[in-house]
Amino acid sequence: MSAATTDWTRRTAAELADALAAGEVTSVELTQAHLDRIAAVDGDADSGVHAFLHVDAEGALAQARASDERRSAGAPLHALDGVPIAVKDVLATTGLPTTCGSRILEGWVPPYDATVVTKLKAAGLPILGKTNMDEFAMGSSTEHSAYGPTRNPWDLTRIPGGSGGGSAAAVAAYEAPLAIGTDTGGSIRQPGAVTGTVGVKPTYGAVSRYGLVALANSLDQVGPVTRTVLDSALLQDLIGGHDPRDSTSIPQELPSLVEAARQGATGDLTGLKVGVVEELSGDGWQPGVKARFDETVALLVDAGAEVVEVSCPNIVHAIAAYYLVLPAECSSNLAKFDAMRYGVRVLPDGVDAPSAEEVMRASRDAGFGDEVKRRIIIGTYALSSGYYDAYYGQAQKIRTLIARDFDAAFEQVDVLVSPTAPTTAFKLGEKLDDPLAMYAGDLATIPANLAGIPGISVPAGLADEDGLPVGFQVLAPAMADDRVYRVGAAVEALLARTWGGALLAQAPELEEVAR
């Protein structure tokens, strides 16, 4: 056999599902292939991609064996039964640590599975391990992980985006065909954009948040990270749906996303009305990003879409509103980390019989990173009496205004498009001392979270100036996730003609490192 056919890590999830169904490969074989790839390129905090915080070879292989047995008995559980997956370390998993990239949860093994994880297990997907992330999902570069940064497979000196840099890098580096991410202000889409992968933020409530360690509950959403739009559709169809344990989850069923992706893949967009968001395509964007965006819009026109410019004037306030709502909610969420019931406990130096407060103080001091402390303080302040109306209250009003902007825009057009992120992947450490610059990178992704609408980032080519991936974002009204997949799949198909196939194929080969 040739190398191309035996390297199972280069296949998409849909292809792997077909190969498993056709009996060309076993789940054990392809799970092992991905574990081998992880062993070869993932490395650790000092070298390699470092996409994983915990790899569960034994557990994944056991799940793979069970999958193979089901298949030989003629009863696979799901189309993706046997296809391995990586899960962001912010979702609760029994038997596997869940640290949220934080020291304060070091070694914590939850006694329960997140609903999404339960669904993955019930469908027979072996879980390869847990992926790296900015601490408690706070960050846009995965440099705020307490366990060291993840590196961008396109250039190991660069960031993989954040907070889901681990999930995006694992998929981009062929360590996993599928990954689960979470998107609070762009943590799936922005890493997708800078690593050349597909990332989807579903409609708020379309996927259960039960078992997702909350960053900002009213913004968080679980979603897929994959190499193709179809794979994301397969995954969201699997993990989505109502969950009685998450009262914010939507009771209605969404239309089939796989069907929407297949329809979009024909590349025909006749009759589609596309809005280019004026506020998200102007100055300040990296020229290579702007160029790829404009070309992609032109392709949409060629495919039959009608493109108009629309304005969402309140979007300019999105970052300000986001950085009040988010810290407010997270300051409340993180108060439970008191080192008493789970996670690490740090005893204060030089105190003989420390009080509970002293233990908590020492544990939080050692257990939380700077970005987390920064946001806790901002959030506590924003919620405090006398400031609530001026900050949190105002931010909620802006959210309403942004949602109304979107409503108005969606009366004119079917989808809205923009670049996913204003720049390609920057160098590790480059913006670490400038939180505001880091925050500004999420301008295009944050509005969807504030409004609860779905969005996708699809690779749109490489920027001329640095040869790094650029993302193209498609937004649709709440519950119209199928529209996002249809247009995303069309963009993917149209661009494949321009770029001669999958963009990731153009990424440099990774050197093997010792893990």
Added chain:
Amino acid sequence: MSTDTLVDFDEALTRYEPALGLEVHVELNTATKMFCGCPATFGGEPNTQVCPTCLGLPGAMPAVNGKAVEAAIRIGLALNCDIAEWCRFARKNYFYPDMPKNFQTSQYDEPIAFDGYMDVDVDGETFRVEIERAHMEEDTGKSTHVGGATGRIHGADHSLVDYNRAGIPLIEIVTRPITGAGAKAPAVARAYVQQLRDLILALGVSEARMDQGNLRADVNLSLAPTGSGVLGTRSETKNVNSFRSIERAVRFEVSRHAGVLDGGGKVVQETRHFHEDTGITTSGREKSDAEDYRYFPEPDLVPVAPSREWVEELRATLPENPTAKRARLQGEWGFTDLEMRDTVGAGAFGLVEETIAAGAAPQAARKWWVAELARRAKDAGVELAEVGVTPVQVAAVQALVDAGTINDKLARQVFDGLVAGEGTPEEIVAARGLAIVSDDGALGAAVDKAIEANPDVAQKIRDGKHAAAGALIGAVMKEMRGQADAGRVRELVLERLA
């Protein structure tokens, strides 16, 4: 221990006007907790009725218990409240070791029920207590401090936390300031909580046992100079857990506040603890207005929006208001106001009602519960309902009295037997040989013996002084250990000495 100067209660009220505020927490008797599926039953081995949600584990989420919402609406309706068309839960952020999330999920500015009232009767006078709100929240866990002498955290060498109770649904009912009660303020406070408890029991939404903490009252009190029309600084006496204590706590706080004000001092806004043994309150923690709970809407829960149809359905199924029911039954039973007050005061209303339903005459039912059985309950230090005798048994005992099988005196021995679990009233009468003897043979012999032993008395009766018969009857009763039919004995005595 206390440096408070107390002013006599009645004297205090010559100069000051008390304003009362009551916050009552009712623990609902739903099968499961407020936000998860854990059993909400009382007791259980520590930390056996817990799950990721009520333990507040990272990632776990709440989902609202519909039965708790239903109970909240029914309580609101029974208190004449408006029911919100749309309300939300909020997070009340503060630290407490037995609160696993470090915030309590409660309702803040959007309670499910608001603007109600309850009319409270005190000594024939009716006070309208305005209800500001009734809102839903969750209970906390329970801490036990081990190794110290006092059971308090100071001096303990470790603390244990049981989260079984964490997440049990609570309804907090808050009154507006109650003014104008004057010297009746303690009685109004007591009567309000008593009537509230009756209402809760009638609704069937809680066991409402104060001793088990199902119903907990916080008593707020402030004094202002009479006629000033302002509200003074209040103290908040937490978790007062009996009706009597509520009354005493109000009295004590009136005396204490007056002492502070008379001395030119300022009442400190603080929480206070009530001590059952001494009847005094002591300072808890100072509670300034600056305490900041950083409330904000709970983002993990969708708003609660009870449909109007549902609210009307619940309204239609409300039980008769206990106060109205009491007035109705007082008329049916023919009780005087005093008799009624004693019955209610003894906590015997429901028991009397059941006893009458089981066939006893109203006065007889009242007599047993309010006199005999209330005394026993008091001696044993238990609630009347736990004295060991049921309404059906009381009715059965009275039936034996009515049939002439026993008299009231013997009935008390039957109650002894019932408390000791010796069987049914009939079995006890048989086993203890308590039945009244009306057999003329046995009675006749005893009468003859009494005449023989008391010749002087016998002669008086022969001389026509029938009033003297009592002494002989007494002697016969003594001989028969009380088990004689006194009327028949009298007849026999007069017959023989005619």
